[in-house]
Amino acid sequence: MSKFTSKGLSAVTPYTPGEQPKERTYIKLNTNEFCYPPSPKVQEVINTLDASRLRLYPDPESSMLAKLLAEQYQVEQEQIFIGNGSDEVLAFSFMAFIDRGDPVYFPDITYGFYPVYAELFGARACPVPLKEDFTIDGRDYDHKDGVIIIANPNAPTGIHCSVGVIEKILQSNPRYPVIIDEAYVDFEGESSIGLLKKYDNLIVIQTFSKSRALAGLRVGYAIASREIIEDFKRVKYSFNSYNINAVSYLAGVAAMQDRGYYMQACQRIVRTRENTANALRDMGYQVLPSSTNFIFVRHAVLSGETVYSRLRKQGILVRHFAQARIGDFVRITIGTEEEMEQLLKELREWVE
């Protein structure tokens, strides 16, 4: 920190992203990226890009992308807000709906950025413990006095919560936005988008980073009432009007036009996940039930830290969180069939 750092910023503990190592090639199973390339349509758009167009600012409304998202999710175009990754959409939610000192509620085990944003924007983080089995008890969110954020499916557990439970939480908190972060919903979960017709306090956030293989381009979006979307735009036009760059925009549009490709690839990942999970269970690991492109896994005796560092030595990167309740686990992103074979081979050797 410099001698000029503000008090507010000095008090923040920033988010630690998963490693993106450069010193050697790892089998990279640590940041939940899609293991297959983006759709051929996206590759074509990128490969044939006319660089002279980059002279101009992009469309600040990302209109074509918003239109395609609206069509796919059967909402009005005015119900879509597009951000520079869903992380930006989440950050804008704090700016739009939470004043300094306001409480914000989210599970104790969830996406690590929620408490970071709470600190950065001066909100009061109120973690709500998940049950012993890491599922949500909807009653824990009865009549809260602030914004609620729930990742569904949750990360890093991979566990999915039923839309019925989400609906009860929406009903019980009509005075506050309930944000459902659906970063992984395309793999197997059940989206809450259908509830938008009934609940004006619902905000669904999704991303192109996980199920559309575009983590490197940074595109995420919110779907909510027109009024809530106006609030997001109010933040954006007070912060960075051109938040979506021209290349990401074009690639995002192309990705929307090849839904079949992504659906098939997601199904393939789910099959690999189930095969991997079964193999690990046979080897005595505990594997939490996942609805995502990753699994959360605990060895019978080895600590999470040990599993993580042994795999790292063998060239396989997974994620370990040195955090209460989950220190014994590692999170393993589902890679290609070959990558998972490598992982299992490595782990089998330990058994012997």
Ligand SMILES: *Cc1c(COP(=O)(O)O)cnc(C)c1O
């Ligand atoms: C990866 C992830 C995000 C962030 O996605 P970006 O769109 O890449 O910013 C948000 N929420 C959860 C739960 C995630 O796992």
